[in-house]
Amino acid sequence: MRRTLLAVCAALIFPLAACGSEESTNSLPDATTTAVSPSSSAAAPTTTVSPEQALYNEYAAALTAAGIPFRPGSGLGSGAFSSDQSICKAMRGGTLDAYQLARVELGTAGEDNKRRVTTMVPILCPDQQPLLAEALSGNAVMTRFIDGKYIVSQGGSAQRSVMPGTYSTGPVSDCYWERADSQGNIIDNNMVSISQSITVTIAESDGAFTSKKCGPWTLVR
Incomplete structure (x- = not known):
């Protein structure tokens, strides 16, 4: 009878021990799955400047x-x-x-x-x-000006002025230019229907110069 009881107890104890052993084994963290690889860490964001x-x-x-x-x-x-x-x-x-x-x-x-x-x-x-x-x-010289009405000024001090000199432009179509004295009286003018180039000398004694549809004038001398 005593042997039978011991056998029964042994049969009950060993499976429980085995189950306990399996549970404790499975509850341990797996080092291969929880370790953080340096290569898998997020790279620092980079900013590209154009x-x-x-x-x-x-x-x-x-x-x-x-x-x-x-x-x-x-x-x-x-x-x-x-x-x-x-x-x-x-x-x-x-x-x-x-x-x-x-x-x-x-x-x-x-x-x-x-x-x-x-x-x-x-x-x-x-x-x-x-x-x-x-x-x-302070020694810059006017070398170019566009269409418009200008006061002739040696120093170019007026808000909209042109310096005396010889200027050319072209090609042109329906270009009108005019030289006037200080009172606005026309000294010389011309209406050019079409031309490859035009050259005009603005004298120091001139008072004003007008250019319409002639394009940019460039200093020759």
């Missing part, structure tokens, strides 16, 4: 460091950055010569505008620094 944005950042930093006020904005057609890019384009294209640069951007536009232009040229159009230097020298 060349245009980098140029704007340099431009804005230079103006800010110099204490020069400017309209922010790096998008097309926005802020002083876009305006100054247009100035650089005009300088490169020849539509803004040293004389006009000195007279308008470095003169009538105001001191803040002058400081901004002299600061931005080395950044946005460094190839135009010789033109800027000529404009700042």
